[in-house]
Amino acid sequence: MSKISQLHVNGSDAKIDAEGERTLLSVLRDDLNFCGPKYGCGEGRCGACTVLLNGSAIRSCQVNVGSVGQRKIVTIEGLEHDGQLHPLQEAFLKHDAFQCGYCTCGMIMSGVALLSKRKDPSEAEIIRFMDGNVCRCGAYQRIIAAIKDAAKTPVEITP
Amino acid sequence: MNRLDGMPLELERYELFEPRRYHFDVDRRDFFKILGFGLIILCVAEPASAQESGRGRRGGGGQIPSDVNAWLHISEDGAITVFTGKAEVGQNIRTSLTQAVAEELRTAAPAIKLVMADTLLTPYDAGTFGSQTTPQMASRLHRMGAAARETLFDLAADHFKADRASLKIADGKISNNGSGTAVTFGELTKGQKLVKSVTGNGEVTPAGEWKIAGTSVPKVDGRDFVTGKHKYTTDMTAPGMLHGRVLRPSAFGATLASLDSTAAEQMPGVTVVHDGEFVGVTAADPLSAEHAVNALRAKWDTKPQPSSAELFDYLRKHSSEGGGRGGANSGSIEQGLAAATHQLKAAYTIAYIAHTPLEPRAALAQWDNGKLMVWTGSQRPFGVRSELAGAFGIGEENVHVIVPDTGSGYGGKHTGEAAVEAARLAKAAGKPVKLVWTRQEEFTWAYFRPAGVIDVTAGVRDDGTITAWEFHNYNSGGSGLACPYDVANQKCQAHTSNSPLRQGSYRALAATANHFARESHIDDLARAVKMDPLEFRLKNLKDTRMRNVLQAAADKFGWRAGAGGNGRGIGLALGAEKGSVLATCAEVLADKESGTVKVLRAVTAFDCGAVVNPNHLKNQIEGALVMGLGGALFEAIEFSNGMITNPFLSDYRVPRFSDLPKIDVVLVDRKDAPSAGAGETPIMAIAPAVGNAIFAASGIRLRSMPMAPEGLRG
Numbered sequence: 097m098s099k100i101s102q103l104h105v106n107g108s109d110a111k112i113d114a115e116g117e118r119t120l121l122s123v124l125r126d127d128l129n130f131c132g133p134k135y136g137c138g139e140g141r142c143g144a145c146t147v148l149l150n151g152s153a154i155r156s157c158q159v160n161v162g163s164v165g166q167r168k169i170v171t172i173e174g175l176e177h178d179g180q181l182h183p184l185q186e187a188f189l190k191h192d193a194f195q196c197g198y199c200t201c202g203m204i205m206s207g208v209a210l211l212s213k214r215k216d217p218s219e220a221e222i223i224r225f226m227d228g229n230v231c232r233c234g235a236y237q238r239i240i241a242a243i244k245d246a247a248k249t250p251v252e253i254t255p
Numbered sequence: 256m257n258r259l260d261g262m263p264l265e266l267e268r269y270e271l272f273e274p275r276r277y278h279f280d281v282d283r284r285d286f287f288k289i290l291g292f293g294l295i296i297l298c299v300a301e302p303a304s305a306q307e308s309g310r311g312r313r314g315g316g317g318q319i320p321s322d323v324n325a326w327l328h329i330s331e332d333g334a335i336t337v338f339t340g341k342a343e344v345g346q347n348i349r350t351s352l353t354q355a356v357a358e359e360l361r362t363a364a365p366a367i368k369l370v371m372a373d374t375l376l377t378p379y380d381a382g383t384f385g386s387q388t389t390p391q392m393a394s395r396l397h398r399m400g401a402a403a404r405e406t407l408f409d410l411a412a413d414h415f416k417a418d419r420a421s422l423k424i425a426d427g428k429i430s431n432n433g434s435g436t437a438v439t440f441g442e443l444t445k446g447q448k449l450v451k452s453v454t455g456n457g458e459v460t461p462a463g464e465w466k467i468a469g470t471s472v473p474k475v476d477g478r479d480f481v482t483g484k485h486k487y488t489t490d491m492t493a494p495g496m497l498h499g500r501v502l503r504p505s506a507f508g509a510t511l512a513s514l515d516s517t518a519a520e521q522m523p524g525v526t527v528v529h530d531g532e533f534v535g536v537t538a539a540d541p542l543s544a545e546h547a548v549n550a551l552r553a554k555w556d557t558k559p560q561p562s563s564a565e566l567f568d569y570l571r572k573h574s575s576e577g578g579g580r581g582g583a584n585s586g587s588i589e590q591g592l593a594a595a596t597h598q599l600k601a602a603y604t605i606a607y608i609a610h611t612p613l614e615p616r617a618a619l620a621q622w623d624n625g626k627l628m629v630w631t632g633s634q635r636p637f638g639v640r641s642e643l644a645g646a647f648g649i650g651e652e653n654v655h656v657i658v659p660d661t662g663s664g665y666g667g668k669h670t671g672e673a674a675v676e677a678a679r680l681a682k683a684a685g686k687p688v689k690l691v692w693t694r695q696e697e698f699t700w701a702y703f704r705p706a707g708v709i710d711v712t713a714g715v716r717d718d719g720t721i722t723a724w725e726f727h728n729y730n731s732g733g734s735g736l737a738c739p740y741d742v743a744n745q746k747c748q749a750h751t752s753n754s755p756l757r758q759g760s761y762r763a764l765a766a767t768a769n770h771f772a773r774e775s776h777i778d779d780l781a782r783a784v785k786m787d788p789l790e791f792r793l794k795n796l797k798d799t800r801m802r803n804v805l806q807a808a809a810d811k812f813g814w815r816a817g818a819g820g821n822g823r824g825i826g827l828a829l830g831a832e833k834g835s836v837l838a839t840c841a842e843v844l845a846d847k848e849s850g851t852v853k854v855l856r857a858v859t860a861f862d863c864g865a866v867v868n869p870n871h872l873k874n875q876i877e878g879a880l881v882m883g884l885g886g887a888l889f890e891a892i893e894f895s896n897g898m899i900t901n902p903f904l905s906d907y908r909v910p911r912f913s914d915l916p917k918i919d920v921v922l923v924d925r926k927d928a929p930s931a932g933a934g935e936t937p938i939m940a941i942a943p944a945v946g947n948a949i950f951a952a953s954g955i956r957l958r959s960m961p962m963a964p965e966g967l968r969g
Binding site: 189 | 486487541660662665874878918
């Protein structure tokens with residue numbers, strides 16, 4: 097696979113020089129210092145690496161950077177605008193929806209993707225959509241509460 | 256008087272084997288050089304423990320005492336900084352410890368900064384384990400905060416030339432009622448070089464008068480976690496940093512027979528390190544490091560090893576009589592059984608499980624002129640420093656370990672493997688090296704929650720009195736071993752065994768296994784005499800704290816004897832360990848036709864003394880319950896011939912959103928009892944509560960953890 101020289105991340109074009117077979121997760125973290133997405137399993141089974149790709153939640157550990165092209169990537173670092181947190185970030189704080197926090201960025205990105213598709217998701221929809229994200233500390237009940245709470249404050253994500 | 260007083264804690268499995276090697280000789284002038292002028296409060300060990308350590312205080316000559324275990328600094332600009340060797344791994348102690356100091360200084364929590372788990376900046380600490388942070392470190396911080404407050408009062412009395420009684424402290428200031436003026440902490444400490452020591456006794460604020468401790472203060476640095484700004488070890492970088500990978504043996508205990516590293520060495524930017532049994536690589540990015548380690552051609556000598564299929568026989572066969580901890584022994588089991596109308600005997604088995612911290616083991620290491628600096632996720636920064644010093648034959652003064660707030664541990668991060676490996680690679684590469692274990696490595700080369708076999712023999716009279724209780728645990732450990740029920744004739748014993756897998760501490764240690772066996776068996780006894788499980792437990796319990804939590808959980812749950820039907824059933828279990836008591840009730844759907852097992856709802860009532868942070872405590876209890884569901888129902892490490900056969904998250908099932916029951920928590924806040932740690936024990940009672948509910952629903956008694964990895968038909 098050939099080298100990749102550009103990615104569109106969090107609203108701007110970033111210059112990179114990376115082998116296309118590297119994972120999007122590694123390039124975001126190791127080349128661009130967007131460390132919100134985390135390595136948790138490398139199998140796409142924990143969701144800690146979740147970012148938005150053209151608005152959809154994807155596991156960045158399962159995507160080769162060479163396959164991304166011009167699609168727009170949003171990481172947790174791109175959610176905050178002018179010092180204003182996304183309502184789901186606020187809701188995570190309000191509900192203490194985490195303990196160690198290692199899953200949190202991936203959880204929030206999955207939750208943001210869900211809320212962009214379903215304005216007022218039911219509990220069953222939340223569970224189905226979020227089931228690929230693991231919180232080993234077990235804060236699931238609070239995360240569900242945070243997503244429901246954030247649904248009351250709709251926002252448009254403009255990557 | 257409750258039974259918990261004086262109950263010995265099980266020794267953790269790694270940390271207490273090593274003697275304390277720390278020698279602390281910091282001149283007080285160094286302190287002010289590092290921290291700046293102001294007020295420093297040192298917390299020194301209580302005289303009793305200082306004597307036990309066999310070392311006198313080196314208090315003379317301007318040196319600070321040697322047994323300091325925390326310190327606090329109020330700078331000339333009023334900044335309050337607390338230094339403790341404890342590590343934050345998600346249990347929210349950065350916040351709860353901040354509350355202790357904020358309480359005593361009558362200052363809002365955000366005004367206080369905690370420096371934690373840094374071997375250069377914080378005093379020695381054995382490690383963050385055993386639920387000791389709250390009972391020990393928080394008490395110290397209360398005492399230091401109180402001493403700082405009293406010193407500030409002295410300074411303010413001087414400043415105002417006023418009587419202390421006319422002074423008031425609030426919001427980082429001391430005000431003088433007489434003059435109506437106020438002075439900030441910083442104005443009081445300006446130009447000062449004051450060092451004070453506090454020991455065991457100090458004027459701390461009683462829990463009943465707490466205004467900041469005891470309240471749901473939000474996580475002090477919460478915003479950093481929801482924005483991705485917090486830097487875990489895995490996020491750390493250094494100029495010129497390379498990425499490392501380690502070549503793992505083909506099986507446990509394998510030795511390297513031969514190595515051909517030619518292909519790897521020819522890869523651009525790759526360094527291969529071969530030092531005895533250690534083989535690793537460094538490269539510019541993680542994928543190049545992976546390619547390089549995959550290009551190594553190694554042959555390994557292996558030997559046959561037991562597999563999970565034969566595990567429990569193996570553990571029994573290799574156990575040593577009386578090798579572990581004994582619990583309460585009293586009366587005669589023989590006589591107790593003779594007095595019983597029903598005798599019940601059963602064996603319970605407990606699988607190995609993996610902690611699976613979402614942040615795997617990781618370290619960033621760099622050398623500078625023979626000095627080593629390592630960032631790593633660990634519950635034992637000073638233990639890791641010792642490991643590093645030992646591995647490289649250098650003095651501990653040349654090793655600096657920093658633990659960033661870490662992506663969880665659950666007892667699984669007591670050792671420094673990644674730190675040592677990263678340091679070895681960095682030494683060879685001559686550059687900083689970051690090593691992040693893969694999930695497969697974490698599942699294979701970390702250590703496990705011990706497996707075990709538990710034999711229980713018990714007798715009960717028709718009136719519901721337990722007459723005999725004999726309990727033997729093979730290998731999983733002695734934590735939570737003692738029977739909390741009032742049984743005249745009892746014998747409880749933990750036996751060590753030869754574990755085929757590397758095993759170590761896990762949240763609540765063996766208490767989960769021992770509670771599973773005990774509380775399952777207690778339910779069977781209740782059924783033998785046709786009593787409601789709640790009534791049966793209350794009949795055999797005198798301890799008021801335990802009776803209270805049982806009743807509190809049952810009330811909140813809406814416990815009704817014999818409730819259920821249509822595949823549903825309810826169960827409960829009691830727990831007591833490490834100064835806390837709890838009861839958990841669960842309702843399950845256990846459908847024999849489809850094999851489905853689903854926990855529908857659960858209630859835990861928890862009493863850990865005076866509650867420090869109700870919301871964070873609830874979070875811990877909910878989380879421990881969820882984590883406990885995994886070990887209860889489906890988590891198990893499988894192995895064969897020295898290899899783990901399910902070392903991936905796709906093969907090792909952990910609790911997910913879809914496994915979540917509706918959870919309610921009842922906090923029994925007791926301002927009259929000392930605060931116990933609460934990160935571990937809330938995991939203890941969910942497995943037996945679920946097992947008892949499955950039995951109530953289906954008539955099937957499951958005596959192996961995990962109980963239903965393939966559902967009821969598995």
